[in-house]
Amino acid sequence: MNRPIQQRTLKTRARLLEAATEVISEAGYEALRVEQVVQRAGVAKGTFFAHFRDKDALMDQLIGARMDGFLDQIDRLPPPQSVDEIVAALMPLMSFMTCERYVFDLILRYSGAAARADIGPIAMTFERHGQSMARWLSGGPFRSDVSPALLAEGVQAFAIQAMALSFCALHADAPFQARLAEYLRAWLLPVSGGAGSGR
Amino acid sequence: MNRPIQQRTLKTRARLLEAATEVISEAGYEALRVEQVVQRAGVAKGTFFAHFRDKDALMDQLIGARMDGFLDQIDRLPPPQSVDEIVAALMPLMSFMTCERYVFDLILRYSGAAARADIGPIAMTFERHGQSMARWLSGGPFRSDVSPALLAEGVQAFAIQAMALSFCALHADAPFQARLAEYLRAWLLPVSGGAGSGR
């Protein structure tokens, strides 16, 4: 029969999360070692894995929470009326997503939930981001020949492309913001239909 | 002083690559263990790492080679004249890129070279793919208000988005091809410019 969750459990989990946050703030995400976290939290290694499926699951929690904070900021903004405003609005979130190569790679891996069962925090933020984006794009001075939902997916695709290229050895020339703005202008404000010959 | 490369070296590397290929064909990419590869190749573990920086570097080689094969096929095709033809042309490559979650993640990680110094085989294929794509899109019945190079980047971004969503727990509904076709129609054949009010 389902017994209630023990307070001990909540306390231990909180201590683990706090310890992890400390380690990250001191050394960054990539440098985090599970052993270091459990040592700080004063628990055994096995306890960690009783609370988180694996190290990535902890990262999913922590990184997802940070992303959610940036989405809160975004949702407080008035709908942007230009590509430049969109880019500006997205910048804080994007900056965080690219703060470390390790973080970006992990976000990509978890952007669509790994297993069918558990959709994690990061996957949720992508969902949320898509919805906010669709809301924005349904009202503004942007193209209307495709659905706002599709426009939003495109914005996500281009944002990821721009972020990925900012890590890229080739194409390290153009700054991230300029590239994203170029993409979004072409995506959200197309000028003509067909090629040389009219349609 | 620079002595010539010993034949022993080439032979050992070839044996390692062959052994790795065998293991993969039997158990898939994700299941590959370095220890198993060196055992089959009849060399010590350390030897492996004298030939490949790490396990990922081996994967970069092998996966990059496979991708290059598919690109050869693509380059033999006549320039497609519709979105459906583009999707059809890209399918074999895409299918391989998504044959395993592990493979897709690794490709993403290596799509823009990891370190500034060494651009690996996978990164090269992305470059090549972009160029082939730009060539295709500069002639056909596609939009001409942005450069073929930019169009090509968009196709890559949408292809990656479509592949990623095919692994996604949410959005596992629409089949991969249909989604990509929808993206590319919106990207390559936009109908109007602004929203409700004309521009």
Place this chain on the structure above:
DNA sequence: AATAATTATTGACCGCGGTCATTTTAGATG
């Protein structure tokens, strides 16, 4: 309060990628 049934914690242990001081081998030199 004593006992039973669950749940949480522990830490020795494992798998596997990667390292490095040491040894072996290939090939140039006298």
Place this chain on the structure above:
DNA sequence: CATCTAAAATGACCGCGGTCAATAATTATT
């Protein structure tokens, strides 16, 4: 052929994520 030297190969070792049978702590039952 003997000798010397740079390159290649070796395998014991390490770091670190993750497991699991055993133990401790908590809650329900009498």
